[in-house]
Amino acid sequence: MARQNRIWYPGATYHVMSRGNWRKSIFRDQADYIRFLECIDIIKQKIPFKIHAICLMTNHFHMLIETQDIHIGIIMGRILSLYVEEYNHRYSLSGHLFYGRYKSKLIEDEIYFLECSRYIHLNPVKAKMVREAGKYPHSSYCYYVNKKKLKLSYEEQLIEKLITQDRVFSLFRNNPPEEYSMFVAEKDSHSNAETLIRKDMGEDEMWLPWEKMKTEQAKKSGDSPQGDLILCP
Template sequence: MEADDYIMYLYTIKQAKKKFHFYLHAYCLMSNHTHLQIETTNTDISKIMHYINTKYAVYINRKYKWNGHLFQGRFGEKLIMDLVYEIEVSKYIHLNPVRAKLVTKPEEYPWSSYRTYFYNRKDDPIITTSHILKYFSDHPSGSYANYIQTPNTRIHFTPNRKVEFSILKK
């Protein structure tokens, strides 16, 4: 995949956000799959994903003169009903390029929402960081960046609803 292809996928998400109201809390675009942490409001996730995947498939098929389906099978979805799990999913998504050995630090990967979190960019039109960041401290030891970069953690909440995490022994 070329940089233009990743840019087009992000543009397609931006278009989808205008058409269907939803929040994107985390994403990571890999060469052979994507991770999107979407919070829906009124629109079924299937409709949102159908729109994104169809628009993107049309773009790729035209660009590369391909024909047929771009994605194999239906997208995978997991309903997130627990705040701890929601935060852990964002960590999983943001560490995907590190686990794939594409980068050594998640902020080095350009096709992930992690840079928006890491550099505290509030002007990104597709990502909503405030929902997850409100549970983290501004202090470096309790920051989202520290949580992402610390392996084998378990999180819990303080009485004032801030995340604390402990390091688990292997």
């Protein structure tokens, strides 16, 4: 069966996500996170597009990306191909790093756009990797809430260079950084949106490598996995 073409038009905005093949890590160390951002920067210098939010996890990533006059498929294809080439060369590997096609959801209104931004920045919090979004180093959250350091690391400089804040900030009236921080911190009023986004992106609780490992170990021992499942949005 032929795969369905993605809907695209100039200026189309997407929530994009891609996972590692077999749920394996796509970032093994700090150098991998940096190289992925460098790959985005290289392609961005050749093809105009905007990134409104980004979060790099261990075995997948999320981006909120706005195209201009080049199809989203071309943009993502070049970013992922370049990174896979670099990754396979570094670790003397061959074959696929990512599982199938990247996931994408066309964003057609500003409410869903803002909810996707929140969802992306809360990824590591929902995964229980950190307690606060601002504590996670591989995310664009800090560049929205004025939690910048006086001296940025190279990775932080790359993220700052790649991120565009204007569209998110235009949705708040008085103090956008503070209002956005409060928006992200809210819980009760966003549960339906989180469920919808998770469904749109096809995510489940078995995404994290350590959850998969825990389940496999339980199967070998004949026991059920212990503890609460970790949801990774």
